Amino acid sequence: MKANTMKSNKIKSNAIAYFIAICLTNIMLFGCDTDNNASELGQAVTFEKLREQGLFIESLTINDDHIRLTKGETHQLSAMALTNSGDVIDVTESIDWSSSDNSIATVNEQGLVTAVANSSNNQGIVIIMGTSINGIVDEGEISVSDVAVSAINLIHPQPEEGTIGTCVATNITANVNYEDGYISMNTIKDISFSLDSNTSATIDKNGTLYTSSPDIETTIITGTLDDITDSLTVVADPLNVGHLDILLDDIVTDDITLAIGERILVNGQATLTNTTLPSSIDNTIVWSQESGDYLGITTTGDNKGTLVGLIAGTTQLVGSCGGNQTTATVSVTGTAELDSIKINKGSDITLASSESVDLTLTAYYTDTPTSLNVSEFAHWSVSDTSLVTVELIDLGTNTASYQLTNISKSTDEVIVTVTYAGESSTINITLE
Amino acid sequence: MIKIISWLLLISFSFPSTAKSPLVDSTYVGVDYILSSIELRDERAKPSATAFRIGANKERIGLEAQYLRGNNTDNIYRMEFDLEQSIALYLVLQSKTISGFGLDVSLGYAVTDMTVQGPAETYNGEDTYSGFSWGITFHQKISYIENTQLRFGYQSLYKDDDISISGISLGVIYQF
Numbered sequence: 001m002k003a004n005t006m007k008s009n010k011i012k013s014n015a016i017a018y019f020i021a022i023c024l025t026n027i028m029l030f031g032c033d034t035d036n037n038a039s040e041l042g043q044a045v046t047f048e049k050l051r052e053q054g055l056f057i058e059s060l061t062i063n064d065d066h067i068r069l070t071k072g073e074t075h076q077l078s079a080m081a082l083t084n085s086g087d088v089i090d091v092t093e094s095i096d097w098s099s100s101d102n103s104i105a106t107v108n109e110q111g112l113v114t115a116v117a118n119s120s121n122n123q124g125i126v127i128i129m130g131t132s133i134n135g136i137v138d139e140g141e142i143s144v145s146d147v148a149v150s151a152i153n154l155i156h157p158q159p160e161e162g163t164i165g166t167c168v169a170t171n172i173t174a175n176v177n178y179e180d181g182y183i184s185m186n187t188i189k190d191i192s193f194s195l196d197s198n199t200s201a202t203i204d205k206n207g208t209l210y211t212s213s214p215d216i217e218t219t220i221i222t223g224t225l226d227d228i229t230d231s232l233t234v235v236a237d238p239l240n241v242g243h244l245d246i247l248l249d250d251i252v253t254d255d256i257t258l259a260i261g262e263r264i265l266v267n268g269q270a271t272l273t274n275t276t277l278p279s280s281i282d283n284t285i286v287w288s289q290e291s292g293d294y295l296g297i298t299t300t301g302d303n304k305g306t307l308v309g310l311i312a313g314t315t316q317l318v319g320s321c322g323g324n325q326t327t328a329t330v331s332v333t334g335t336a337e338l339d340s341i342k343i344n345k346g347s348d349i350t351l352a353s354s355e356s357v358d359l360t361l362t363a364y365y366t367d368t369p370t371s372l373n374v375s376e377f378a379h380w381s382v383s384d385t386s387l388v389t390v391e392l393i394d395l396g397t398n399t400a401s402y403q404l405t406n407i408s409k410s411t412d413e414v415i416v417t418v419t420y421a422g423e424s425s426t427i428n429i430t431l432e
Numbered sequence: 433m434i435k436i437i438s439w440l441l442l443i444s445f446s447f448p449s450t451a452k453s454p455l456v457d458s459t460y461v462g463v464d465y466i467l468s469s470i471e472l473r474d475e476r477a478k479p480s481a482t483a484f485r486i487g488a489n490k491e492r493i494g495l496e497a498q499y500l501r502g503n504n505t506d507n508i509y510r511m512e513f514d515l516e517q518s519i520a521l522y523l524v525l526q527s528k529t530i531s532g533f534g535l536d537v538s539l540g541y542a543v544t545d546m547t548v549q550g551p552a553e554t555y556n557g558e559d560t561y562s563g564f565s566w567g568i569t570f571h572q573k574i575s576y577i578e579n580t581q582l583r584f585g586y587q588s589l590y591k592d593d594d595i596s597i598s599g600i601s602l603g604v605i606y607q608f
Contacts, residue, residue, distance in 0.1 A: 036559040036560060036561050036595075037555075037557060037559050038472075038559070038561070038592060038593075038594035038595040039593075039594045040555065041472060041548060041555050041559070041594070041595065042472045042473050042594040042595065044511065044548075044550070044554045044555035045472045045473045045475050045508055045509070045511065046473050047553075047554070048508065048509035048510060048511060048550075048554055049473070049475060049509065051509070052509050
């Protein structure tokens, strides 16, 4: 009897315990999470982090807008932000981009606009909006239409008026008027630029003008778009070119040492009298050496300013622009002496019509370095320049070569002669 | 939900009086020091807190109530985080005790109040975070104090996509 009562109590107590456990499990699994502001709180923490890092955006500006595209074209917008630390930073890839009409133009996460369809409605204008993580918004305008150009007007946005500073690269752009009244602002899209024949300035396909004359120089720039042209007269004044510096590894230097065969890159900068920060003048500075042929200097191209030690000795590297110059003493070290030179392709080559060959001249030394590509620093000549075109390519690299292309209409022969450090070599090329 | 938890807490508080009754094998009370961690967007505030617990078990399944009170505040940048209080109820699954050493896994529900204060442009407010809570605790019998155990554990009071409230605890319990 007593045993039955105890067994009954145990079953009862176990049932109560299991009931409580089941209740609690249900509460855990099915109890609703209360509403809270965790998302807003998390955002506040993110903003505080940005403030602490000086990256909290106070204002936003979309650039490179006010441009007309036609269906299928793309255009890269950029966005700059003023932060709580006072810095202006590029936020093109960190803001949210959106388009007011995706049927006319779309924009991706990197600010690249794609024209989807030409539109005549409201001049084809689409608003592109950029929004920062903390909700700061700016808008840009893009137009998509195939209406013809009616006029172009070349400008140099900085400075908007007056002379430009010699040695400092200047961007030339255009305001382009279309027949429906729309105006693309500050664009270089599809515009080809050319300069008058009397100027020493140069301009690249992006409309960047490089000037280096020691005197005040007038340059006439012509821009052409769809057979419509405009000219802009620009006066470059070297008055504001203060002093020049030579940089090695971004540090101003006046003493450089390199071994025979060693290759280094130097840069030029100018401090203008009307500014405190120096400007890069890599594209306008003219490099030379004061005496001898101790150095090989790349004077043009993407690798302009590349130096190679060729002969042991000391010389002065001279950088000049706008009538100012700066020098650095360059010591080329080593005991190697030139032994011989050799063209890579042997003595005779046959070249088919329109075919090209890259000729490389290698100098052989008595000591380290035992060989060196000196193609860029040798003097090349061709017996008949009407039969071939020639170009030095890959300047400033150890793969530089003299590229020769057959443009002859008949079977001919040219002789290529190369001279380096008093040594000569020739190669006969049969043109088919 | 608060009412349900309060009701279950009342049941729990009545356990000591039923110690060694047919309903339970044993009851216990305890106190812990908790180093909490409030994590938002990879940033952490670590205010400390004190937790009081009371529980009962039968056949290595227990019911435990916990009341936690913040001791101090901690900042994330200029925002001050105050873990005001937390009330929780757990189903405790207990391991066999070997040489006085055991392991508990707690599954339950917690209601946690937290206040955040900062400059106007940041965030100010008191919010309640309620939901699933769990913990794991190692405990070791203290041989020279009868019926007493030292415990060390981790518990998660609340977690969602934006915030995680958890803590590492060190404390003692007394078993009736």
